Amino acid sequence: MTSNETRSPPVAPGSSSNVPNSMIGPDNRCCFCLTLRSGSIVVAVMNFIVMIIGHRWFATNADFQGSAFSNLSISIFAVLVLQVITDALLIYGAVKKNPYHTVPWLCSNSVLMGGLMVLLIIFLCLGYMNLSMKYHEYVTTLICLGFLAAGHFFSCMVVFQFRKNLLEEISMGITTLGVIHQGPTAPEMDYFSDIPQPYIRPPSPPPTYEEASKGTQKSKDTCKIDFDSEAPPEYGKALAMDHDIKNPSKKEESLRSEVATESSSSSLLVGNSAKNQTCQSEDNSFYIEVNADSPGERTNASDC
Structure with missing residues (x-):
């Protein structure tokens, strides 16, 4: 289903309803009756919550207790700060519909997803015996790594599609309602100045009857009767x-x-x-x- 933000423009009477997608804009539907815009905001909020929970678990786990300024602690804290910044940029870009603010989140989460995939492969190859782990701990770790990797992959796909649709809408000049705005009535959007504006001034309307008759109307003094032409009955x-x-x-x-x-x-x-x-x-x-x-x-x- 489509929300009010992405409804297609009304079809004119007598016109065909099979309008190509290039005229009404890309499909912005997401899962659970959400749009890609609202889905990107949910992804950023969920990623922020997961990172906070992971950092709290790391800080309270007895196995990782040690110096507060160890290399592992500094690395975990740097990843947390980076994720918070990228999540904030993603929320801002989704609210303002700016595709360029989604790039930092895509880059950081792509690296994080790649690290989770590599770690999952290492766990599968070594096994719980070589890792000195109990079987139930090993299975739980594999399940958590698999869910995290799948969640990051799905989130990256949603944000990437949202960014792609925004770029298409910019090139087509389509607003949130899916209506093409042209000329001086086009809304001001806070994109970067190097983005070419797609709006084209529409043709001028035809002149009214009074304006058109001013240039052709003749006075009574200039009117002359042509007696050589055929006279009416x-x-x-x-x-x-x-x-x-x-x-x-x-x-x-x-x-x-x-x-x-x-x-x-x-x-x-x-x-x-x-x-x-x-x-x-x-x-x-x-x-x-x-x-x-x-x-x-x-x-x-x-x-x-």
Whole structure:
């Protein structure tokens, strides 16, 4: 299971859930529902407790009683101080997520694990008879050395994987939530100054409609009508109406000319297409009523 510290970023709607690990960061899971970060802190605390217990056992054991400044006592005390310092650096590096503070702990515990493995091999090769030990003491010592060597090996693997994941997260620019931060919103992290910052400024957002229309908007004075281009329907009538409103005298003349034109065209149409014509006398004037093609229209009799 994964804790809140290492949850992957939410998947966008419509996108595939099979996102490669290179996009969401490395797997930071550890044993017992712990992350590698919390596991490294637990390893440092447990190692510190084991070293304190070992030093207390060495100081109170009657077989090792002697001068307080003997070579063995000084060596044990130096190892204890070194382990305390490296454990403190590991806790600080895990809390601050700085991979470089884990290197001293890895180096010191690798040497200690190698010494335990060599000591275990020596005990297995010599046997309890050559070591002048009782059988139950010999078996107990082998079990303790085996557990210590296995514990240090597992702890080194956890811390090493934690350091590796931190370096990958630095190269990818991923924070504790697994979200990629870019540009000025990226958090400030207390890494060394020689680490290249992986954050890239995102592209600028598109301009708003008001900003985009400022550069292209033209004033009314600069707008000109192109009369050579194809005009829309009823465009000519609209121009004529505007012209008539400004010049009413010319409007009357144009209306008279339109009436005369329409009367002449209708008389020609009646003469060509009328089929049934009847002459009627109204007020001493002769008219022809067209009943075939254009009923209701009348014209002078002289046009028949």
